[in-house]
Amino acid sequence: MTAPPGRRERKKAATRQKIADTALRLFLERGYDAVGIRDVAAEADVAVTTLFSHFPSKEALVFEQDRDFEQRLTRAVTGRAPDEPLVPALRREVLALVRHCTADSAAPIWHMIDSSAALREYEESMRLRHAESLAAAIDADAGLPQTTTACRTLARFAIDAYALAREAADPEAAVDEIFGMIEAAWETAPR
Amino acid sequence: MTAPPGRRERKKAATRQKIADTALRLFLERGYDAVGIRDVAAEADVAVTTLFSHFPSKEALVFEQDRDFEQRLTRAVTGRAPDEPLVPALRREVLALVRHCTADSAAPIWHMIDSSAALREYEESMRLRHAESLAAAIDADAGLPQTTTACRTLARFAIDAYALAREAADPEAAVDEIFGMIEAAWETAPR
DNA sequence: ACCGTAACACTAACCGTTAGGGTTTCGGAA
DNA sequence: TTCCGAAACCCTAACGGTTAGTGTTACGGT
Numbered sequence: 398m399t400a401p402p403g404r405r406e407r408k409k410a411a412t413r414q415k416i417a418d419t420a421l422r423l424f425l426e427r428g429y430d431a432v433g434i435r436d437v438a439a440e441a442d443v444a445v446t447t448l449f450s451h452f453p454s455k456e457a458l459v460f461e462q463d464r465d466f467e468q469r470l471t472r473a474v475t476g477r478a479p480d481e482p483l484v485p486a487l488r489r490e491v492l493a494l495v496r497h498c499t500a501d502s503a504a505p506i507w508h509m510i511d512s513s514a515a516l517r518e519y520e521e522s523m524r525l526r527h528a529e530s531l532a533a534a535i536d537a538d539a540g541l542p543q544t545t546t547a548c549r550t551l552a553r554f555a556i557d558a559y560a561l562a563r564e565a566a567d568p569e570a571a572v573d574e575i576f577g578m579i580e581a582a583w584e585t586a587p588r
Numbered sequence: 589m590t591a592p593p594g595r596r597e598r599k600k601a602a603t604r605q606k607i608a609d610t611a612l613r614l615f616l617e618r619g620y621d622a623v624g625i626r627d628v629a630a631e632a633d634v635a636v637t638t639l640f641s642h643f644p645s646k647e648a649l650v651f652e653q654d655r656d657f658e659q660r661l662t663r664a665v666t667g668r669a670p671d672e673p674l675v676p677a678l679r680r681e682v683l684a685l686v687r688h689c690t691a692d693s694a695a696p697i698w699h700m701i702d703s704s705a706a707l708r709e710y711e712e713s714m715r716l717r718h719a720e721s722l723a724a725a726i727d728a729d730a731g732l733p734q735t736t737t738a739c740r741t742l743a744r745f746a747i748d749a750y751a752l753a754r755e756a757a758d759p760e761a762a763v764d765e766i767f768g769m770i771e772a773a774w775e776t777a778p779r
Numbered sequence: 780a781c782c783g784t785a786a787c788a789c790t791a792a793c794c795g796t797t798a799g800g801g802t803t804t805c806g807g808a809a
Numbered sequence: 810t811t812c813c814g815a816a817a818c819c820c821t822a823a824c825g826g827t828t829a830g831t832g833t834t835a836c837g838g839t
Binding site for chain 1: 709735770773774776
């Protein structure tokens with residue numbers, strides 16, 4: 398599938414990694430708002446323009462680790478066992494994602510995100526984009542006769558569940574509670 | 589209630605109005621991204637700092653007209669007839685809001701918003717803030733035994749309904765469809 | 780051995796936004 | 810009526826994220 402990549406691509410990946418690592422370290426050390434793009438670039442020993450050729454924005458540096466979020470959600474739909482119903486599969490994946498980001502090791506990062514308005518907003522629009530892909534995956538699922546609107550609704554509800562559970566006092570219980578509601582909603586969806 | 593406001597407040601309101609009108613006109617004429625804050629300020633004959641003392645950001649200029657959105661939603665909950673159930677009241681209000689913003693007269697503005705990533709993102713975070721107030725209003729409603737999590741979930745679902753319906757081919761049908769799902773979700777919510 | 784190009788660097792700006800500091804003008808108290 | 814405090818406004822200068830323009834290097838395929 399993937400032939401041993403050449404020196405070129407290895408160097409590129411290394412540069413990207415160095416930028417992301419440096420950025421996250423500086424952000425955690427001094428605080429997101431107190432670190433400028435120019436600081437990150439200097440510390441990573443790259444030009445500012447290079448940084449922006451790897452990452453579309455300052456905020457994107459923070460969510461490097463989170464890159465597979467979108468794919469995990471869509472694959473939870475497209476790659477589930479042939480007879481597994483949709484919503485429980487989604488619920489399992491959302492639960493796993495919530496567990497992952499409420500783990501103790503992730504606490505400093507999420508504390509940083511919650512402290513910065515820019516990061517919170519960025520995350521939300523990111524999740525919305527994810528909801529769009531998820532909606533497409535659900536809509537494309539053969540054997541689901543539901544409306545396109547219903548599919549988009551389900552996708553957004555699932556993203557909501559993730560966002561709300563992350564902030565809840567007991568995240569795992571919140572996933573259960575919200576997905577109970579989603580289950581009922583989906584069963585009512587017209588087809 | 590409101591005594592005849594003094595000259596001072598009238599002038600302030602006039603300035604604010606002039607800025608908002610000028611901004612919207614320029615945005616529609618030349619496109620949101622093609623008009624800078626300095627352009628708006630110059631055309632409205634105010635200093636840039638004055639503009640930002642009236643509006644917190646460039647995006648906020650566009651949503652001047654939309655200012656009562658939040659209040660309309662919360663009042664649909666807090667001010668409904670004593671015996672009217674919650675979700676239908678919400679549905680009525682969301683339907684009215686969707687009708688309002690899909691009216692022909694509003695088309696150019698919404699086309700502009702949809703064309704600009706900055707405006708789309710701003711709108712979404714704005715709606716999320718609205719969802720928080722709505723959740724608080726629902727939570728505070730006496731006689732509703734539901735969980736706080738369930739209230740926050742309902743609030744977000746209602747906001748989702750608005751956003752999804754706005755984009756749907758048949759917005760009013762979409763409101764019906766989504767609120768059917770929400771109704772089922774809410775009935776399932778633990779109390 | 781050579782060429783095309785991908786990755787990177789440097790400079791200089793653009794744009795939204797804010798701080799600092801000054802001037803006018805109103806509203807209410809003396 | 811007079812005067813004072815403060816609100817509204819202005820100007821200048823900057824900050825920080827982001828991008829365009831233009832080279833330079835070094836890798837990969839011919």
